[in-house]
Amino acid sequence: MQIANYLCRMLIVEQLQKSTVESLTALFSQTFTEKDFQVNQTKPEFEGDYTVVLFSLVKSLKLSPGDIGNKLGKHLIENNPSLFTQYNIIKGFLNLTVADAYWMEVLQKNYTDVCFGKKQMNGKKVMVEYSSPNTNKPLHLGHLRNNFLGWSVAEIFKASGYDVIKSCIVNDRGIHICKSMIAWQLFANGATPQSTNTKGDHFVGEYYVKFNDEYKKQVEELITAGKTKDEAEKEAPIMKATQQMLLDWEAGKPGTMELWQKMNSWVYAGFDITYKTIGSDFDKMYYESNTYLLGKKIVEEGLQKSVFNKEADNSVWIDLTEDGLDKKIVQRKDGTSVYMTQDIGLAQQKYEEYKIDQSIYVIGDEQNYHMKVLKLIAEKLQLPNAKNIYHLSYGMVELPTGKMKSREGTVVDADDIVDEMKKVAQEKTEELGKVKDFTVDELTTLYHTIGLGALKFFLLRVDPKKKMIFNPEESIDFHGFTGPFIQFNHARIKSILRKSIVNGESSIVSGELSVISGQSSAVFLPLEKELIVALEQFPTIIQQACDEMNPSAIAIYVYNIAKIFSSFYNEHSIANAETEDKKQLRLHLAAMTANVIKSGMGLLGVEVPERM
């Protein structure tokens, strides 16, 4: 991969920090570090681009903020004339204006560089586990948040120089799967997805629903017959049959295995379609049917190390009361391993297979406790990867009416919502009538790009940690802080760039951007300046998103870029700029904006169209 040009130079914030440390050290003959002061972007109401906050220096220097600011400002400009041109001090804030030549250079070097903001490979490996579906029902809105998050975090890590392995653990066995299987045996009469023309995962999901209906019915019947609720739930024939089926499965009974494989294959066929539609992909699949026996060795080791202890009934436990948690079972009295143990086994397997430096789990916040325990046990067992386990916990997706409940039919199905979004994209596009010359294929692609883009952006723009409300009406609004607004600005720039092509060549002069010497402070108008300052921050934002594992940082940033561009576009003409120099400058700004929008949206898994 090509090394991004900007790496040759530090970002302006880093330059300013470094120069300030040097100037302070020279001026006051003490040692300083970057932590002794703060650098912020200057607020729009003041003159300048970046600001050094001086308050923290007052105490150690025993000087007033004004004195420090004047000395520092003067020294910074004298010693870095190519970077800083002027300063002013308001209260304790030293506002510095960055030389236009610096911004020109940023533009020239990066306006078409697809690697801008991305880092060189750092030799470290990260695994991101996400999606993790159950094979008894189709994906819903909550899974979409998980998929989009996991995929995006993986891309953000790649952009930050990591070797990333996307993995997925499929929960393909257990009592919930048997429920669908039993219901199919009872009610299907041999029906298949093919015979009913139903997508496989939806087909199997229908039988899961049928199971629950029948189970409820049987429980009620038993209660009317005089049983208690507990008894009824245990004795319902359909539940007993399901439990027997799980035993048959674990014993590898041929008929059961066949049915299991058949129904799972239907589900996988359905999942494949959904994953392809939403753009999820994985480098490594794990199946619980293969991993559920993992952990026995770990239990033995744990007993030897006295991390675990065995009860009289032969069950194995870990006591975490000293860590403020509870006692936790790690192996049943019949010798089978529980969820926790399997997870530790899988964690170790991941490490052994890939020697990963970090293992990220994208799992809902309901499992915060489980993941905390998992990590704690791994640490107590002194597994080599214990400290590298990280739970990327995200909040549930709720509807304005409250939580999604399958019983009340308020679960938003993944395929349905994607289709709905495409339909809305189509309606809005047709209303505007701007792409009447598109072929049918081009239109299909466009509706997909816009509809899915809107959905992804909507789910990714919120801090993952927080639970979010999915308001269907708001999500189909394509105005304001939305994916389509950003896509629109990209398309608009591309339109301008296409029109600037003369005789097959872009009218962007391929050589140097001209700098108007002698009056450099007048080169950038406020909105142009605002745009280039924001564009230069892209590398910082990617870094931040990676550190926090937070795609919303990218979403907010890209929206901000689009918004600044939109204001700029309305205020100043690009094609009919006042001078040829201005036109060149604005074409470059537009091109770099489009480049950053495309790149940033790419990190979110959102495509941007050339026209819309």
Added chain:
RNA sequence: GGACCGGUAGCUCAGUUGGAUAGAGCAUCAGCCUUCUAAGCUGAGGGUCAUUGGUUCGAAUCCAAUCCGGUUCACCA
């Protein structure tokens, strides 16, 4: 009850890790298409940052207490 998470405009969310007069979008109201794509732009109104106290030059941000909401504490996964 214990642990963890959250409470910012009517609604949905930001808030650069303690800095300047707390910001966006939606919704409401008023303007702007003969001009590079109006899925747009400009402006207005809208706030006791849950409450109280503390820390200091300075608090939505840190600490303590209180109130409200959520998750979780299975020989389920």
